[in-house]
Amino acid sequence: MSSNLAEGVSAFTSNAFLVEGERTVLVDAGANFDIVSRIRERVDETDDLDAVILTHTHPDHVGNVDAVRDAFDAETWGFDPDQPAVDNVIEDESRVRIGDDDYVALHTPGHKNDHLCxxxxxxxxxxxxxxxxxxxxxxxxxxxxxxxxxxxxxxxRLRSVVDDSLAAMHVGHGPSVTQRPYDHVEMAARAARLG
Structure with missing residues (x-):
């Protein structure tokens, strides 16, 4: 189960998804709001947050990293270990456990060099x-x-990996897409070529 802890926050932040399960993971930490209390509302013990996984290291995605590290003793994972917010490396096409499922990490630069999906x-x-x-x-x-x-x-590259069976797309800003998310990926591919 995934919940966006940044929902309703008016400050400049990315979304921050808490995925509970066998390995409870925070996907992106967001910025400029008290994420620690929002995690504690959902996670009972301070050692129940297993990891923070970063899609990339723009400030709006990593601003809360230090607070989460301090409160939960959780290590961070991302593509570029030279970034201060990244404790451990996730390599392209490696497998990452998020909640109860294995995810493949896809290095997808263009917005930022260390971007992962x-x-x-x-x-x-x-x-x-x-x-x-x-x-x-x-x-x-x-x-x-x-x-x-x-x-x-x-x-x-993303289009070559996902297909129209995709049920949910959780994005860095704005609402998650649960109605035909693959169509939105296709639209983005066309729009990026136009503008």
């Missing part, structure tokens, strides 16, 4: 970070490390 065929779920959004939105490429051509390649 996480896809589980068994769970029929995707954590897309800031690569793609609802209604064909896609990650900005006007920030440092942004590259439109690389972003398009990353979206195409």
């Amino acid at each position: 996480f896809y589980s065929g068994d769970a029929s779920a995707l954590f897309a970070g800031d690569l793609v959004f609802q209604n064909g939105g896609f990650g900005r490429t006007d920030l440092p490390e942004g590259d439109r051509d690389l972003l398009i390649e990353s979206i195409d």
Whole structure:
């Protein structure tokens, strides 16, 4: 079960998904709000948060990392170990346990060099970070490390892995997509090529 702990927050933040199960994981930590109390509302013991997994290290996704590390003694996982928010490396195409399911990590640069998406065929779920959004939105490429051509390649790579059986796409900003999410990935691929 996944819940967005940043829901209803008006401050500038990314979404932050708490996925409970065999391995309770926070996917992105968000920023500028008290995430620790929101985790404690759902997790009983302070050692019940097993890990923080980062889609990428833009400040709005990692601003709360230190607070989560301090409160739960949880290590972080991401693509680039040179980033201060990353304790452990997730390599491209490695398997990552999130909740009760295994996800494949896909290195998807273009929005930021260390961007990862996480896809589980068994769970029929995707954590897309800031690569793609609802209604064909896609990650900005006007920030440092942004590259439109690389972003398009990353979206195409994602399209080659997921298919129209995808049931849920959890994105870095805005609502999760649970109605035909693959169509939104397709729309993002087209929109990125146009603009």
